[in-house]
Amino acid sequence: MRGKLVLEDKSVFYGELIGSSTVGEVVFNTGMTGYQEILTDPSYARQIITLTYPMIGNYGVSKSFNESRKSFAGGFIIGELCEEGSSCTYEESLQDFLQREKIPCLYGVDTRALTRKIRSAGTMKGAIVAENASEEEINAALLKPLVTDVVKEVTTDKIYTIEPYELKEEILIKRGKKDFTPHVVAMDFGVKQNILRSLSSLGAKLTVVPATAKAEEILALNPDGVFLSNGPGDPKDVGYAIEEIKKLIGTKPMFGICLGHQLLALAMGADTYKLKFGHRGSNQPVKDLKTGRAHISSQNHGYAVDETTLYNLPLEVTHISINDGTVEGMRHKELPIFSVQYHPEASPGPTDNLYLFDEFWNLMEKGA
């Protein structure tokens, strides 16, 4: 079926439509691989994801690449939708996956043109509809306010635990054979599986708690550290979590990623703001201000911490984006607390920053 994307500014992009109509914030990701990881990353919940790489679905879909229990994406806009995926991991075609997951997909779109539009006009609301949709239908869709606090839709509804992975010999050697198995409580704002896997790979026992968990409940679990996960939307929509994080600061070593990083900043009294079109891709360079080293990172964020609001707080910027200088990481000047805006767990993207999980382990080990 022919379909189209209509943006807030009335610009239209045509393509072939699979699934029903949808409305959401249109964002673009420049990664060349990892479409399945992107589709199943809960941070994209309710967003319409555009991929700039023009051929998608080349290696099909495999359960092993899922980053969460399902895809929360609002819609998917791509160039070519590959019908015949080819890979030894192939389980089903991307088209079948999209239909099964009920993700509306507009394909055959000039996603470069769409990206250029968003790049210059900023992130916008958009509606994917059938080509013959009426003006009224489109206007109604675009006028409806977007759902806020999407975190509640993606977080776990109950507490669960994950046993630590058996440690690899080389990690044990690196740690001087120290047999320390920390207990980490992860606050799930829409956590990616690979973050949990990365924590488990540290040899940590995990207790994953819902975004609405209270500080007291978390502390009652007696963790060695608290992890604040990634997740969708504006951090200011998650006021309830900010209040609990405030109470947790100073009690335990803490590590935040993406939304977790923003929530930590807000809890400390700093501010966040919305970027014009965000950072989404697998090629984003960050600079470690302590070592001067540049690292390539996977990123997916539409908001950033306002550096100017950190000056009077006991927080220091540890990482910045080499592209635009925005805050990509920070640490508490006195407490064992740090966070990054980017995704050290990769999936998709480069695995250059996995060392941050080791740093978290070190903090917990010191505190234990």
Next chain:
Amino acid sequence: MPKKENLEKVLVIGSGPIIIGQAAEFDYAGSQACRALKEEGLEVVLVNSNPATIMTDTHIADRVYLEPLTLDFLAEIIEKERPDGLLATLGGQAGLNLAVELAENGVLDKFNVKLLGTTLEAIKKAEDRELFKETMQKLGEPIPESTIVEDIPSAVAFANEIGYPLIVRPAYTMGGTGGGIAENEEELVDIVIKGLKYSLIGQVLIERSVAGWKEIEYEVMRDSAGNCITVCNMENFDPVGVHTGDSIVVAPSQTLTDKEFQMLRSASLRIITELGIEGGCNAQYALDPNSDRYYVIEVNPRVSRSSALASKATGYPIAKVSAKIAIGYTLDEIDNAVTGKTKAAFEPALDYLVVKFPRWPFDKFVYADHTLGTQMKATGEVMSIDRSFEGAILKAARSLEIGVNRLYLEKFAEYDDEKLKRQLTKINDERIFAIAEALRRKIADVDEIHNITKIDKWFLHKIKNIADIELRLQNEELTAELLLKAKYFGLADVSIAELAKKNVDEIRAMRKANNILPYYKMVDTCAAEFEAATPYYYSTFRGVEDEVTPSSSRKVIVLGSGPIRIGQGVEFDYCSVHSVWALREMGIEAIIINNNPETVSTDFDISDRLYFEPLTTEDVLNIIDREQPEGVIVQFGGQTAINLAASLSKAGVKVFGTSVDDIDRAEDRERFDEVLTETQIPRPKGISVTNLEDAIKGAEDIGYPVMVRPSYVLGGRAMEIVYNEAELRDYMSRAVKVTPDHPVLVDRYMQGTEVEVDAISDGESVIIPGIMEHIERAGVHSGDSIAVYPPQTLTARVLYTITDYTKRLATALNVKGLLNIQFIVANGQVYIIEVNPRSSRTVPFLSKVTDIKMVNLATRIALGATIKGMGLSAGYVPPRPYVAVKAPVFSFAKMQDVDIALGPEMKSTGEVMGIDYHYARALYKAIVGAGTHVPKNGSILFTVADKDKEEMKELAKAFYELGFKLVATEGTAKAISSMGIDVDIVGKMHERSADIIEMIKSNQIHMVINTLNQGQHIRRDGFKIRRATVEHGIACLTSLDTAWEVLRVLTFMRERRLIYSLAIQDYVGGGDGLA
């Protein structure tokens, strides 16, 4: 200023002549590096023996040495220039090897020269087989298990440990014979027995075979602070087993999951970190298509052919960034020149697909083995960009200039199904065409073809998409919708016309009427995330938005020369680049269209706009429609561009310079005869025939020997000298397809001196910057001859005649720009052989030695300037007081079954130059620079044709008097001993080649002088001897003229200092010359 302290002067080593495996990519890399260093205020000293390069231009480096790339010459130059640092990782393997030699011989220490960038230790870790193995083992990176065995039991034991399949390679054999892949013990034993026999040292190497696995490459950068990034990865269409230089390659990878992509990316970063590379590096992997197992196949600790491809594919200037890293910058300090906003510390994101397709010389070496394997055979490559594989592969196919517009070869259409199926099993240059044909005929499906070829199904499905749309075009009414679909899948108008049985103009008209037009997108390194400043474009029919905003200023399109092939090399890229620069100097916007990723012309900051597109009428017209330029310049892009002149002109495009009609008058034999009659210039008698009978009759009239060739040729393709009717009959049936449309030319063969002239004309007056005399007499292709500037043996009268004829021809043909003329001087008479109304192979050489900006002047004239108007004086420019010699360079070591004997067919792939105040030393430099090993003493084998025996006697005597021992075959020996000279006879008639080859193998012969007997019958015998000289790296001279000049050099070597260097700036006086 550079970050490294005490760095003011840097020596850069180029890669020398173009050979298979080392082509124009190093001119591109070197030029970019030199410019990057100069930008930092450094003084750059450059050494490169290849005059056909941009990097040897005097504005690219402060001191340019066009000298042989040997230890002696480099040591001399270092002593003279005293550079502070040496940058060696941008001159290919040649430059890297030389740097290692300089370091190991203590030259760098002695003159306190620091090796910049990657250290010697790192280079060795990557290049030395054992060290590499150790390093990879330490890292835990798997490399294919291997061992060296000397007997069968050890081979079997290794196989039992590792498993099958195994690849067996005998150590030290001629041409890699005797190896193979063993699937089981029986096969292993069989191959090892043979291999041990073939090996000169009784050893075979056994390695795990990963043939059929996916071949993946990563381009990686690292700086001195340890920051690492990958520029891009690439996936080979052809699985492991075919050299990556001979593989069709796509960027980025298409069939890798993110996990696989990141797994190999991480391995690349670990490897570059462990090796301690500072600059660019290339890592190649074999990835199991059925699991996540992989092996590291190879690591190149330098900028490579793949880096050039990756740079063009992504817009990331690897050579430039490598140069900046070498002088101390870190990635986060270096600007991304494409966006102008971001830094070099990032990884390019592509939002298109790139295809690289190799260009093989099999059109020239018709009899060569077309099989592709571990030895690279391609001379060049094309690159194409589109937003689909179908679009990109079809663009690549039509960029190759091998007479195809799509994946269709006429000859396969004639094969029956069985034969075609067998063709699928052959790994050669035509495999993709066989696959397409099989899919078109539906005699094999994707699964079956995958099983045979191991090519990933993803690629095969795409080829099937093309085949399917082709069938629809053949069978359905051509509607606008179908036409759009065909363009969506990348088919050219000519292909659509052919399939739908319509005229190409109708298709074009129908497209325009239905608004089916290409969109031009930008290559911006960041998938549109940031606004880019670089005007680097490609077309696609998959889009809705065009990013080109044509300016209103004056603009002109320069057509490039496409892939590098024998007969059309980097020289034409040099000319295209200079034409672009001339236009920009004139304040005119220069737009270049080209498809060769190895070249300077396709660097994004050379022109005002770069279109990376095929050079076909449709592709060029589409760009013209979009840009609306004043016109196009065709005279600098070799035959590629000239061939487009007529169709562009017909479409109403203004062709600047010599008119299309005048080009035709020079190229069409009959019309050219009229010009010659009119100008009263003689040419060797000849006729044009369209059948065998006429050929035989004509040859009799003219008198044997005659030169025969098809009309409209480039680089002497299929040209031969025949001595009698039997040979003529053989040639007519074997070498050419003669039809009324494709006549064969039969010309009198004159044994005289060939002379070549490049001139600049405005149609009224003519500047002749220089005249070149060829060493080898007529009969050897001009591109394979040694050329000398200025002429050494021509009389004033002959030179006057040549000057006069040149003027007459240039004015009669109304040439506006460059022209190239080849003359033959026989018995004091000057005859014309041919005129090319365009720039030639010798223009860069001549421009450099005369310091006349030939292309610049020609471009100005093409746009309307006159010689008088520019205040220049016409006529023959008096020769300079030095001598420059241009010598051909061959790639025979890479093409195992090609005869190295020189003839009318061009065989050389590159050239070097020697320049000196002494003719003999200039000659020495050229010969040494070309890699010819001239022995100072030892034995010379003579085996010459009867016709040459008289002349040879004197030559033999002269070598004898220099102290050489002479060895000869029976007849030749008889002639030599008749002079009263000692000579050893070698071999009995019927087995002499075996004896001689044995002597060459055991180092008893140090040079061979061998001329071809008339006729074909005993050529095989000589062929084996000549091939043996190639395998053993000794000089084999197949023309007595060359031998005389080698004698001259040897005589000189006894009397004079050999190593003496001056920069080109010293020779030409540093002035700007005429322009």
